[in-house]
Amino acid sequence: MIRHLAFAITAFACFTSVSQATDWSDIAFPVKTHDFGTVAVGAKTEFPFSVVNTMSSGIHIQSVRASCGCTTPIVVDQYVAPGATGTILARFNTSTFKGKKGATLTVVIDQPFYSEVRLRVDGYIRSDMVFYPGSIDFGKIAQGEATSKSTKVLYAGRSDWQIVDIRSNKPWLMPVIKETVREGGRVNYELSVDLREDAPTGSFLDELVVVTNDRSMPNVPLKVSGQVDSALSISPQAIAFGSIKTGEAFTKSLVLMGREPFQVESITAEGWQIDFQPTTELKKMQMVSATFKYVGNGSGPQKASFEIKTSGANSVTAKGLVTADIRVQ
Incomplete structure (x- = not known):
């Protein structure tokens, strides 16, 4: 009994200190309204309302009810721990409703104290246009x-x-x-x-x-x-050289991140000669200086995938994009 009373006093003190600055729900629910705008019939239309817990006690969402069947509330996170952020998803039922619709979602919270918070969604579901699938x-x-x-x-x-x-x-x-x-x-x-x-x-x-x-x-x-x-990521993943001449060389530094330690075996791209210093150590992060030279037959805007392959029995590959406007010498 004493323990429950002490907890209630702590929760009330927390609630009071938050309320002195502003309505606590303005902090816990930074966004309370959303307008879906105009959407098509069958379109997958959802909006996540964030529940931000800045208090020292957890927030428990008992239930959420909607004032209209045009919107289905989904409690993604029933319990939001102190310092964490949860989500209540508002799903607009575009397959079964048409025209101008809106709903008030009443969020019932029973911990750390009882409270009700109202969220609002609105939108227009046009009946003449359908996405299939949505x-x-x-x-x-x-x-x-x-x-x-x-x-x-x-x-x-x-x-x-x-x-x-x-x-x-x-x-x-x-x-x-x-x-x-x-x-x-x-x-x-x-x-x-x-x-x-x-x-x-x-x-x-x-x-x-x-x-x-x-x-x-x-x-x-x-x-x-x-x-x-991807088991291997590249940064930058898209390289744009702009206007260059055939055979002109440009050097780029690439940062490679892998789930497991690796060495780089090859870097290739159709129409490009790519030279680099092979890595000698197994590491999860490798920095590679690669020199790109266009050796293809095309001119004008060119786009190609470049592929980086790691060595060993568990070899993985990652791809990026290289673009250039080729000027023939």
């Missing part, structure tokens, strides 16, 4: 491996409707759009996304913006996600 998920990809995924954009409405642009804020995510059907007010597109070989390692969650000729709602987001894995 997002592009690359899954797990080996670093240095170029790959492609696609989705369909289905539209029913105006006969003059069209997609005029696709915007990506990542240079290694390259979207391509192709119209496949146009019959009266029905228009279909194939939207493919190329993941370049210089995509950085780690998980990514991003979005493309599909730009249409709609005056009122021209921009529609599309989620793109994946995880790039």
Whole structure:
């Protein structure tokens, strides 16, 4: 009994000290509202609300309820330890709802003290435009491996409707759009996304913006996600030499990181002669000075993958990208 009373007093003191500066929920929930904007039917539309615990006691989320079925709350972290950050995911149900929708998410916290915090999401689910599937998920990809995924954009409405642009804020995510059907007010597109070989390692969650000729709602987001894995990483992974002459040599310092100690056996690229001083020690990090010389037959903009291979029975490889504008002498 005394122990519980002491804990309650400690929690209350912590709560009081935080409240004196500001509402504690403003610290625990730095973002309380989110506008999804305009989204397509079937689009995977989610937003993670952060739960930041700056107190000395853990935060336990008892439940989260939504005021509207258009949004499903998902408690990713039921318990948030002191100094840690948890997540409550708000999922917009774009497959079953249409039009202007919004929901209040009531977060019920029962530890270290009882409290209710309200979060808000809003958005407009347009009924005339569908993504199928609703997002592009690359899954797990080996670093240095170029790959492609696609989705369909289905539209029913105006006969003059069209997609005029696709915007990506990542240079290694390259979207391509192709119209496949146009019959009266029905228009279909194939939207493919190329993941370049210089995509950085780690998980990514991003979005493309599909730009249409709609005056009122021209921009529609599309989620793109994946995880790039590699036993060997290269920095820099993309090397751009700019305008150079055939046979002109340039030296770059490369930092290589491996999961296990390694030595570098070779560095190769089609159309390029790459000279380097072989490493002599087994280490998890190697610094290599490599000299690149273009010896190919092409001219103008050139792009090639360069591959670094380690030695030994457990040899691994990693790929990067080298580009240059070749001027023939």
